[in-house]
Amino acid sequence: MTKKICLITGVGPGTGTALVRRFAAEYEVAMLARSNERLAQLAQELPSAHAYPCDVTNTPQLMHVVEQIRQDLGAPAVVVHNAVRGAFGSFLEIEPEVLEENFRINTMSLLHLARATAPAMIKAGEGALVITGNTSAYRGMAYFAGFAPTKAAQRVLGEAMARELGPKGVHVAYVAIDAVIDLEWTRKRYADKPDDFFCQPADIAEECFRLAHQPRSAWTYASVIRPFGENWTLNA
Amino acid sequence: MTKKICLITGVGPGTGTALVRRFAAEYEVAMLARSNERLAQLAQELPSAHAYPCDVTNTPQLMHVVEQIRQDLGAPAVVVHNAVRGAFGSFLEIEPEVLEENFRINTMSLLHLARATAPAMIKAGEGALVITGNTSAYRGMAYFAGFAPTKAAQRVLGEAMARELGPKGVHVAYVAIDAVIDLEWTRKRYADKPDDFFCQPADIAEECFRLAHQPRSAWTYASVIRPFGENWTLNA
Amino acid sequence: MTKKICLITGVGPGTGTALVRRFAAEYEVAMLARSNERLAQLAQELPSAHAYPCDVTNTPQLMHVVEQIRQDLGAPAVVVHNAVRGAFGSFLEIEPEVLEENFRINTMSLLHLARATAPAMIKAGEGALVITGNTSAYRGMAYFAGFAPTKAAQRVLGEAMARELGPKGVHVAYVAIDAVIDLEWTRKRYADKPDDFFCQPADIAEECFRLAHQPRSAWTYASVIRPFGENWTLNA
Amino acid sequence: MTKKICLITGVGPGTGTALVRRFAAEYEVAMLARSNERLAQLAQELPSAHAYPCDVTNTPQLMHVVEQIRQDLGAPAVVVHNAVRGAFGSFLEIEPEVLEENFRINTMSLLHLARATAPAMIKAGEGALVITGNTSAYRGMAYFAGFAPTKAAQRVLGEAMARELGPKGVHVAYVAIDAVIDLEWTRKRYADKPDDFFCQPADIAEECFRLAHQPRSAWTYASVIRPFGENWTLNA
Numbered sequence: 001m002t003k004k005i006c007l008i009t010g011v012g013p014g015t016g017t018a019l020v021r022r023f024a025a026e027y028e029v030a031m032l033a034r035s036n037e038r039l040a041q042l043a044q045e046l047p048s049a050h051a052y053p054c055d056v057t058n059t060p061q062l063m064h065v066v067e068q069i070r071q072d073l074g075a076p077a078v079v080v081h082n083a084v085r086g087a088f089g090s091f092l093e094i095e096p097e098v099l100e101e102n103f104r105i106n107t108m109s110l111l112h113l114a115r116a117t118a119p120a121m122i123k124a125g126e127g128a129l130v131i132t133g134n135t136s137a138y139r140g141m142a143y144f145a146g147f148a149p150t151k152a153a154q155r156v157l158g159e160a161m162a163r164e165l166g167p168k169g170v171h172v173a174y175v176a177i178d179a180v181i182d183l184e185w186t187r188k189r190y191a192d193k194p195d196d197f198f199c200q201p202a203d204i205a206e207e208c209f210r211l212a213h214q215p216r217s218a219w220t221y222a223s224v225i226r227p228f229g230e231n232w233t234l235n236a
Numbered sequence: 237m238t239k240k241i242c243l244i245t246g247v248g249p250g251t252g253t254a255l256v257r258r259f260a261a262e263y264e265v266a267m268l269a270r271s272n273e274r275l276a277q278l279a280q281e282l283p284s285a286h287a288y289p290c291d292v293t294n295t296p297q298l299m300h301v302v303e304q305i306r307q308d309l310g311a312p313a314v315v316v317h318n319a320v321r322g323a324f325g326s327f328l329e330i331e332p333e334v335l336e337e338n339f340r341i342n343t344m345s346l347l348h349l350a351r352a353t354a355p356a357m358i359k360a361g362e363g364a365l366v367i368t369g370n371t372s373a374y375r376g377m378a379y380f381a382g383f384a385p386t387k388a389a390q391r392v393l394g395e396a397m398a399r400e401l402g403p404k405g406v407h408v409a410y411v412a413i414d415a416v417i418d419l420e421w422t423r424k425r426y427a428d429k430p431d432d433f434f435c436q437p438a439d440i441a442e443e444c445f446r447l448a449h450q451p452r453s454a455w456t457y458a459s460v461i462r463p464f465g466e467n468w469t470l471n472a
Numbered sequence: 473m474t475k476k477i478c479l480i481t482g483v484g485p486g487t488g489t490a491l492v493r494r495f496a497a498e499y500e501v502a503m504l505a506r507s508n509e510r511l512a513q514l515a516q517e518l519p520s521a522h523a524y525p526c527d528v529t530n531t532p533q534l535m536h537v538v539e540q541i542r543q544d545l546g547a548p549a550v551v552v553h554n555a556v557r558g559a560f561g562s563f564l565e566i567e568p569e570v571l572e573e574n575f576r577i578n579t580m581s582l583l584h585l586a587r588a589t590a591p592a593m594i595k596a597g598e599g600a601l602v603i604t605g606n607t608s609a610y611r612g613m614a615y616f617a618g619f620a621p622t623k624a625a626q627r628v629l630g631e632a633m634a635r636e637l638g639p640k641g642v643h644v645a646y647v648a649i650d651a652v653i654d655l656e657w658t659r660k661r662y663a664d665k666p667d668d669f670f671c672q673p674a675d676i677a678e679e680c681f682r683l684a685h686q687p688r689s690a691w692t693y694a695s696v697i698r699p700f701g702e703n704w705t706l707n708a
Numbered sequence: 709m710t711k712k713i714c715l716i717t718g719v720g721p722g723t724g725t726a727l728v729r730r731f732a733a734e735y736e737v738a739m740l741a742r743s744n745e746r747l748a749q750l751a752q753e754l755p756s757a758h759a760y761p762c763d764v765t766n767t768p769q770l771m772h773v774v775e776q777i778r779q780d781l782g783a784p785a786v787v788v789h790n791a792v793r794g795a796f797g798s799f800l801e802i803e804p805e806v807l808e809e810n811f812r813i814n815t816m817s818l819l820h821l822a823r824a825t826a827p828a829m830i831k832a833g834e835g836a837l838v839i840t841g842n843t844s845a846y847r848g849m850a851y852f853a854g855f856a857p858t859k860a861a862q863r864v865l866g867e868a869m870a871r872e873l874g875p876k877g878v879h880v881a882y883v884a885i886d887a888v889i890d891l892e893w894t895r896k897r898y899a900d901k902p903d904d905f906f907c908q909p910a911d912i913a914e915e916c917f918r919l920a921h922q923p924r925s926a927w928t929y930a931s932v933i934r935p936f937g938e939n940w941t942l943n944a
Contacts, residue, residue: 162468163468166464166465166466166468167464167465169464171464177454179453182453196452196453198453199453199454200451200453200454203451203453203454204454206451206454207454210446214461215436215439215442216432216463216464216465217415217418217432217434217435217436217439217463217464218413218435218436218439218440218442218443218461218462218463219461219462219463219464220459220460220461221460221468222460223456223459224456224457224458225450225454225455225456226454226455227452227453227454227455228402228403228405228407228452228453228455229402229403229452230402232398232399232402232457
């Protein structure tokens with residue numbers, strides 16, 4: 001039997017790689033990231049993972065890559081938008097363009113990606129689009145002016161698409177991580193924190209995989225996850 | 237190997253029975269409901285399901301039953317609070333006592349149940365308490381004055397317990413069903429609706445089962461589920 | 473011209489007294505509280521303020537007092553439900569009855585009060601019911617299991633009544649104070665905090681007064697207020 | 709005594725003009741809009757209203773106009789960001805650029821405006837920035853993919869700025885209108901609706917004026933307003 005296709009953006013060392021490993025167990029996975037190095041390594045390690053280096057903010061390039069994936073592997077049944085770029089700082093001091101660039105990668109590329117991949121899912125009468133986010137999708141903390149608006153926009157864009165695609169059998173879901181993800185650099189920054197403090201990339205990937213396969217009578221749009229030991233600040 | 241124990245309240249014909257079937261596959265299940273008839277039938281059908289007829293608003297009776305379960309089967313590792321009573325009508329016309337009674341079954345019995353079962357979970361350093369709810373947990377629609385406040389109270393009580401129990405390894409989760417559940421009486425009332433309109437009890441039960449087994453680095457408190465084809469009114 | 477009537481529950485030393493002062497400037501005010509001492513003082517000081525000692529959880533007494541006010545002053549055009557009782561502590565250690573009692577004062581007495589006073593407002597085609605609350609109306613923090621559920625229930629009860637009464641010209645509004653109110657005992661507990669840390673009772677009273685008089689084309693249900701200098705934790 | 713300065717963007721025929729009228733009663737008002745025609749009329753009618761034709765998405769032009777206002781009138785004590793552009797349609801059919809353009813006018817111009825005007829407010833230790841929005845700031849309805857994300861981003865940007873500016877004495881507030889505003893074109897589109905269906909621009913303007921003058925111990929960030937007779941869909 002032919003495996004279904006899964007497209008994943010933002011294949012970095014943490015959640016992105018974990019997503020690839022999880023989905024590669026059951027899908028042919030098309031991996032997108034700007035740099036090819038990690039993609040090439042993963043492709044070598046995992047026979048079902050295929051490298052498609054791409055800057056998702058370069059729309060013609062993104063459209064070209066999606067078309068290439070369709071020809072090479074087939075139309076994606078699942079798309080995971082994990083590409084993200086953040087920023088931190090006073091709204092008075094950040095470069096305003098930072099907000100616009102983050103909007104381009106976090107929100108606009110989601111719209112382009114959905115436009116390129118949803119029609120085949122609609123035709124098939126099934127499919128899933130999963131988006132990874134965080135608490136900035138719900139609130140604007142001080143010094144997050146350059147980032148939080150783009151995650152809120154992303155969540156609400158996903159919601160608008162979910163309401164439109166749902167009745168056509170295509171599921172859109174948003175995973176908000178209310179925690180620090182366990183990564184090399186976060187371990188350094190939070191060196192005093194115990195293991196329990198961190199959210200595991202493999203668990204995030206599992207949650208994305210689960211949402212992509214929910215039964216049709218019980219779909220979730222927004223899923224918020226956090227470690228059991230952690231301080232819990234979001235009302236959700 | 238000895239099976240773990242699961243306690244389920246509100247074992248009615250829909251979600252309650254589906255919960256029993258789902259958990260009985262892996263747990264010894266203690267079933268609570270006011271009438272013994274359904275419990276006896278399920279107990280006969282499922283060797284792992286055990287009948288404990290009980291009115292959860294009768295606190296001494298509830299305490300007695302929880303103690304009996306502990307002696308018969310052992311301390312519950314999972315508790316699912318599915319018992320519920322509703323009401324509909326203008327706040328000017330309902331009997332005010334209805335609100336108080338619904339609070340007793342929907343909210344107070346959850347508190348009593350949690351007090352009786354959480355200490356053993358804390359001692360074990362693990363366990364789960366799952367609560368089933370609906371959109372009334374989030375908003376007060378007109379003519380829901382006798383019901384919605386008790387579900388909102390229930391959700392917020394669960395949240396307070398989740399924040400207290402989480403760091404002790406005990407997971408509390410709230411499943412809100414934003415849909416009409418597929419039951420004999422709902423099929424009659426919504427006779428013109430297609431199958432897709434209804435949320436399946438088996439899918440609700442699966443979601444409760446899943447939440448009771450989430451990995452510790454990625455717990456969810458509030459999970460909202462709805463059928464794919466359905467009108468979607470809640471902002472969550 | 474005859475002044476309109478305003479009924480205020482929970483006339484304690486802080487917000488309650490400030491509410492009386494604010495509304496007494498333009499209304500005949502019926503003051504409710506369990507103890508008569510403060511009411512008598514206020515009644516002596518303010519000619520428009522009238523003492524109606526009453527335990528709002530004693531429903532027959534509450535009904536009697538509302539009827540007495542109607543005979544003495546007339547039917548209230550504005551009702552402010554400020555009576556509240558709280559609790560703090562682990563859900564495992566509080567007396568469970570505390571939650572039920574808080575529900576009675578915070579939620580049930582609101583229902584009884586609204587049932588007794590809304591019909592005259594509906595008949596008049598205008599009127600307002602304002603409820604004072606706090607962040608527990610939105611979330612369940614750890615150790616607030618005995619209190620937060622009752623404020624969430626209160627907010628959602630008010631919302632259900634707002635949706636039912638709105639089209640009849642009667643406005644229901646909920647003021648959530650996301651701060652510590654400036655009171656004798658809070659000043660002692662937070663002795664190290666500057667003036668800016670506290671929310672002023674007079675400002676809360678002004679907000680309630682304003683909401684009671686909003687133009688009909690632009691009503692607010694939920695209003696969250698907090699001091700400018702304060703740490704801001706609620707997503708609202 | 710010299711009047712304080714108020715800057716208003718998006719001076720269209722509805723809310724924008726109402727804002728100008730309301731603030732001109734107590735402020736010198738700098739009016740911004742792309743077309744000069746309405747501004748010139750208002751400037752002639754209202755001696756305190758001054759025309760500054762400007763495309764707020766043209767950042768150098770916006771910066772120039774803010775500087776011009778500062779020289780002509782003084783630094784604004786109040787800024788009202790009412791400029792908005794919307795879109796409607798399936799995410800599959802809209803031009804993707806529409807979302808980016810709406811982000812530029814609804815969100816980016818707010819950031820630029822705040823960066824240009826907040827420093828003087830911080831120096832003064834007081835000031836207000838009021839943003840007008842709607843229910844799209846909270847949720848993504850189907851067919852609102854080209855618009856809702858930009859309002860959600862705007863609300864969250866305002867929130868991030870509110871948390872940063874609040875402790876410096878500068879108030880940021882967001883007014884979400886959960887209704888159809890009473891305008892020439894909306895009256896035509898909803899010709900069958902009664903007067904009560906519509907939210908009055910003058911009432912919206914009054915709400916913005918009020919928020920700009922709240923006492924410091926009781927600030928509101930998000931204010932949702934709706935007509936009394938109206939169907940009420942937002943959970944807020």
